[in-house]
């Protein structure tokens with residue numbers, strides 16, 4: 001079966017996480033992704049958080065699957081000419097350097113358009129136009145400035161960052177959507193365009209339910225938040241612990257052996273339509289009696305802490321999987337807290353290719369995450385990340401069209 005982006009060539013000027021996430025998805029869909037790396041150095045993450053000396057780190061290998069690597073310094077005279085040829089030969093260019101880095105290399109958007117008017121030029125930056133546009137930004141800065149940290153954490157605790165890399169990987173995924181839209185637009189306009197996504201904007205987009213709540217707060221207390229009815233609301237949306245972000249109350253409750261197993265917990269949503277089933281399963285039919293204050297969703301709202309405390313007494317008698325087995329058939333949405341260890345060994349995730357074992361010539365076998373987006377006609381396979389400059393010669397000959405002699409000259413100049 002052919003791949004959905006077969007025939008599309010990507011000039012990948014990305015590093016660290018946000019940009020590589022984007023180009024990895026394009027590569028999984030079958031695009032020929034040519035990762036340009038500084039000669040002798042490469043993407044800084046090759047050497048970061050290493051678990052095996054002198055071997056590309058898991059950080060790098062898990063973010064750069066299915067790509068080819070060419071070493072090239074576009075700042076050198078010969079490198080500049082090779083880079084110009086690559087711009088001519090590619091459909092999409094992606095970068096996430098600090099603001100202005102590509103311009104300083106001599107490749108502004110105007111110049112890129114001049115070289116290849118069909119080029120789609122996509123960038124991740126920390127911030128959009130405004131007071132912070134020149135700032136360098138990493139994941140947690142984006143989480144803090146995009147509304148996530150302010151709204152994450154327990155009620156009386158400090159702001160918290162989340163482990164999900166919503167600033168880096170989240171922005172990379174947003175960028176993919178922009179690139180594919182521009183690629184579609186090019187099929188009838190014949191022209192490329194500039195695609196930008198700021199990490200602050202992507203995080204804020206992912207936190208849009210909290211901007212919803214900010215506006216609801218102006219009309220009165222947020223009744224599904226743990227601060228209701230006894231705590232205080234300030235002027236901004238507060239942190240809400242593990243309360244559900246939607247219209248159905250939810251919370252994390254302990255399960256059997258929680259004292260020794262840090263992941264023996266389950267999230268339970270007391271969806272109105274399934275509350276009767278939940279109460280019956282727990283042997284608490286009295287809650288359904290019309291005279292009981294918890295018999296209606298409105299009646300339960302001011303007492304959610306007590307409701308979940310009662311539910312927890314029941315869940316603590318069972319393990320998280322037993323709770324799920326009882327509640328799922330009753331349409332009570334619930335999810336056990338699965339550890340990374342459990343996820344790594346989960347057979348269904350292996351079967352769908354979401355967790356895959358990959359072989360690497362230097363590190364051997366390791367686990368990675370495959371493409372979570374499944375296409376029926378063009379499924380993804382996961383290939384190992386390239387070694388630094390592994391495809392330099394192949395690309396200089398096959399894509400740029402250099403002779404052996406020209407490659408030697410470029411090498412002598414330090415351009416590749």
Ligand code: CAO
Pocket residue numbers: 015016017018019036037038039072073074075096097098099100101102104105124125126135136137138139168
């Ligand atoms: N050959 C020669 N030079 C190269 C090169 C190559 N192949 N590739 C990159 N460089 C140079 C650039 O030209 C630039 O040099 P100048 O600053 O002298 O112009 C430099 O390497 C890259 O600089 P940088 O400022 O991007 O790198 P950094 O490690 O200092 O900062 C980061 C990293 C991530 C903070 C910054 O790139 C950034 O803010 N990016 C945008 C936001 C972003 O994506 N953040 C997410 C980071 S995690 O995914």
